[in-house]
Amino acid sequence: MSCKPMKKDESVPLAQHRRTFFTQAAAGVSLMALAPGVRLVELAMANSEDSLPSNDKRWGLLVDTAKCESGCDECVSACNSEHGLSGHGRPETDAQWIRKVDLKDEQTGHELSIPILCQHCEDPPCVDVCPTGASFRRADGIVLVDKHICIGCRYCMMACPFQARSFIHEDLTGQKTHSPRGKGIVESCTLCVHRIDEDQEPACVEACREAGHDALVFGDLEDAAGPLASLSRKTATRELRPDLKLNTGVRYTSF
Amino acid sequence: MPSSTPFWWVAAIATAFVVVGLVSAHHMESAGHWVTGMNNRVVWGVPHVFAVFLIVSASGALNAASIASVFGRETYKPLSRLSALMAITLLAGGLTVLVLDLGRPDRLIVAMTHYNFRSIFAWNIFLYTGFIALVVVYLWMMFEPRMNRFVGRVGTTAFAWRLILTTGTGSIFAFLAAREAFDSAVLAPMFIAMSLSFGTALTLIFSALIFSIRGDGLPTALMLNLRRLLGYFVVAVAFFVMVDHLTRLYGAEHHSMERFILLEGGIYPMLFWIGQILLGTILPVVMLLQRRCNTLAPTLVAASLVLVGAFCQLYVLIIGGQAFPIDIVPGFSETSGFFDGVIAEYQPSLAEFGLGMGGVGLALLTYLIGTRVLAFLPTTGFDSGPSS
Ligand code: SF4
Numbered sequence: 204m205s206c207k208p209m210k211k212d213e214s215v216p217l218a219q220h221r222r223t224f225f226t227q228a229a230a231g232v233s234l235m236a237l238a239p240g241v242r243l244v245e246l247a248m249a250n251s252e253d254s255l256p257s258n259d260k261r262w263g264l265l266v267d268t269a270k271c272e273s274g275c276d277e278c279v280s281a282c283n284s285e286h287g288l289s290g291h292g293r294p295e296t297d298a299q300w301i302r303k304v305d306l307k308d309e310q311t312g313h314e315l316s317i318p319i320l321c322q323h324c325e326d327p328p329c330v331d332v333c334p335t336g337a338s339f340r341r342a343d344g345i346v347l348v349d350k351h352i353c354i355g356c357r358y359c360m361m362a363c364p365f366q367a368r369s370f371i372h373e374d375l376t377g378q379k380t381h382s383p384r385g386k387g388i389v390e391s392c393t394l395c396v397h398r399i400d401e402d403q404e405p406a407c408v409e410a411c412r413e414a415g416h417d418a419l420v421f422g423d424l425e426d427a428a429g430p431l432a433s434l435s436r437k438t439a440t441r442e443l444r445p446d447l448k449l450n451t452g453v454r455y456t457s458f
Numbered sequence: 459m460p461s462s463t464p465f466w467w468v469a470a471i472a473t474a475f476v477v478v479g480l481v482s483a484h485h486m487e488s489a490g491h492w493v494t495g496m497n498n499r500v501v502w503g504v505p506h507v508f509a510v511f512l513i514v515s516a517s518g519a520l521n522a523a524s525i526a527s528v529f530g531r532e533t534y535k536p537l538s539r540l541s542a543l544m545a546i547t548l549l550a551g552g553l554t555v556l557v558l559d560l561g562r563p564d565r566l567i568v569a570m571t572h573y574n575f576r577s578i579f580a581w582n583i584f585l586y587t588g589f590i591a592l593v594v595v596y597l598w599m600m601f602e603p604r605m606n607r608f609v610g611r612v613g614t615t616a617f618a619w620r621l622i623l624t625t626g627t628g629s630i631f632a633f634l635a636a637r638e639a640f641d642s643a644v645l646a647p648m649f650i651a652m653s654l655s656f657g658t659a660l661t662l663i664f665s666a667l668i669f670s671i672r673g674d675g676l677p678t679a680l681m682l683n684l685r686r687l688l689g690y691f692v693v694a695v696a697f698f699v700m701v702d703h704l705t706r707l708y709g710a711e712h713h714s715m716e717r718f719i720l721l722e723g724g725i726y727p728m729l730f731w732i733g734q735i736l737l738g739t740i741l742p743v744v745m746l747l748q749r750r751c752n753t754l755a756p757t758l759v760a761a762s763l764v765l766v767g768a769f770c771q772l773y774v775l776i777i778g779g780q781a782f783p784i785d786i787v788p789g790f791s792e793t794s795g796f797f798d799g800v801i802a803e804y805q806p807s808l809a810e811f812g813l814g815m816g817g818v819g820l821a822l823l824t825y826l827i828g829t830r831v832l833a834f835l836p837t838t839g840f841d842s843g844p845s846s
């Protein structure tokens with residue numbers, strides 16, 4: 204390859220074209236960059252406060268690990284059938300909203316088994332990172348995904364410290380009308396929001412009680428007289444990864 | 459007049475890559491992501507390695523233009539316009555991969571109209587579109603004689619913008635406090651060094667290609683300058699990589715993750731030591747800083763090795779970082795039917811590589827078209843001109 208300097212092409216007639224091209228392109232792209240700003244103003248002007256649900260409640264769950272039996276997965280099955288999470292026999296890509304995890308204290312050897320699900324964090328990293336705002340926290344503390352605006356970027360899955368979210372990797376069958384889902388978007392435990400809104404408790408809580416374990420207590424964390432708050436007052440509870448200061452709505456006791 | 463056959467050959471190859479990319483994306487979207495190696499544990503795979511590589515390189519590719527107009531170095535002026543064009547096309551290639559890998563790429567319009575301003579990801583959308591806008595304006599000012607006097611100012615803004623852009627891209631990972639591999643303050647400066655290194659390597663390769671297609675050679679002084687710069691940038695990246703690992707090795711907290719990445723993690727230590735360190739750092743640094751190899755061919759080999767290292771580095775960082783299990787209950791060992799406490803499996807599929815290569819093909823193709831469209835125009839444009 205030679206190293207001689209490049210020559211200039213002296214022709215001029217299309218100069219105008221080139222300039223017009225860049226002028227128009229510059230204007231076009233600048234508009235594109237400005238458009239989101241316009242949207243910001245629009246959002247700021249929207250009267251969103253009125254349409255928010257009240258925040259005098261905060262729904263939560265207390266897991267009594269002393270009552271939670273190793274090997275039992277009643278809560279998992281109940282969740283799967285309530286929300287139609289049927290799976291394709293591919294555990295790595297199938298959706299799972301609640302799972303049983305066996306723990307062993309590395310120092311003492313003490314063993315226990317706990318369910319892990321979306322912890323309905325008060326400061327949820329999934330909501331912070333979601334670019335479109337599809338991940339959101341209701342005023343009553345339930346963290347949900349708006350299935351209409353999730354783009355399936357999976358950033359929330361990267362951010363969730365509890366691996367609580369699933370991406371829908373393939374076509375779905377057997378969907379439930381009360382729990383709409385969609386291929387290509389992310390989902391996680393809704394705390395059975397459809398049941399809560401009808402004054403029922405989540406399916407996992409009901410299944411655990413019916414199986415005779417009663418390890419899950421559902422209630423309003425703000426209601427001092429309610430079962431959750433009074434139980435939490437009596438015994439020491441902990442949240443998972445307290446170092447992250449997420450103030451989770453799901454808490455654990457007896458470990 | 460040089461023959462245009464090489465141009466069409468390169469353009470045909472780039473087009474073939476684009477087609478493979480589109481077919482791959484279509485396959486992934488219609489079947490669903492289960493046909494890829496990605497799963498609920500490793501949620502970002504090879505497409506993200508390519509996308510981050512292209513986006514980070516885009517900002518570094520603007521280097522030649524910045525050096526010419528911000529730092530007033532004459533040697534780089536022949537490349538100012540080419541490097542600005544390259545910055546745009548690389549970014550467009552990277553963003554296309556990112557979008558086509560979404561679960562719902564059809565909702566792109568949603569992403570453009572719904573913003574969560576707490577999300578660094580959303581901020582990046584502004585940083586990227588803003589960068590493209592700024593570089594287009596920059597190009598316009600270089601082309602339009604009446605605007606030439608503003609080139610320096612816009613160039614400085616673009617220079618600052620791209621530093622922020624790279625920091626923003628690095629922050630996508632650095633903000634993931636729950637993931638040990640990414641929770642590091644060194645990540646942002648490391649990304650800036652990476653962008654300079656990868657961008658300069660690509661500048662060397664792309665401009666050697668375009669100059670040779672035109673039947674001319676890359677000016678020797680320029681090539682020598684670029685190769686020296688590349689050598690320094692590769693050393694800078696290596697420095698940050700070293701600091702990153704040393705700070706982690708200092709406290710016991712991260713020992714098991716370090717053991718995983720550096721020793722016991724199978725593919726990851728292999729990619730780290732052989733790909734990133736040996737092929738991507740030591741070998742090119744030796745080649746670039748040795749006077750005996752200061753001709754074009756070894757320089758291009760060294761630049762290609764830097765790119766191999768870049769790919770390995772991003773693979774280890776992005777995928778290795780997810781494969782290592784999150785410690786949900788510190789102090790306890792965890793087992794479950796949902797892969798808690800175990801190293802996550804990830805076997806990249808051909809479709810993922812196809813999509814990634816499609817992005818590279820798109821960047822190259824649009825770059826070629828850009829040079830060709832503007833080469834039709836008066837003054838051969840990119841290789842000289844009033845701003846230059
Ligand atoms: S547990 Fe995960 S998914 Fe649930 S609110 Fe917290 S961060 Fe979000």
Ligand code: SF4
Pocket residue numbers: 332333334335336337338348352353354355356357358359360388389
């Ligand atoms: S996958 Fe959906 S919910 Fe999660 S961050 Fe992306 S857009 Fe938000």
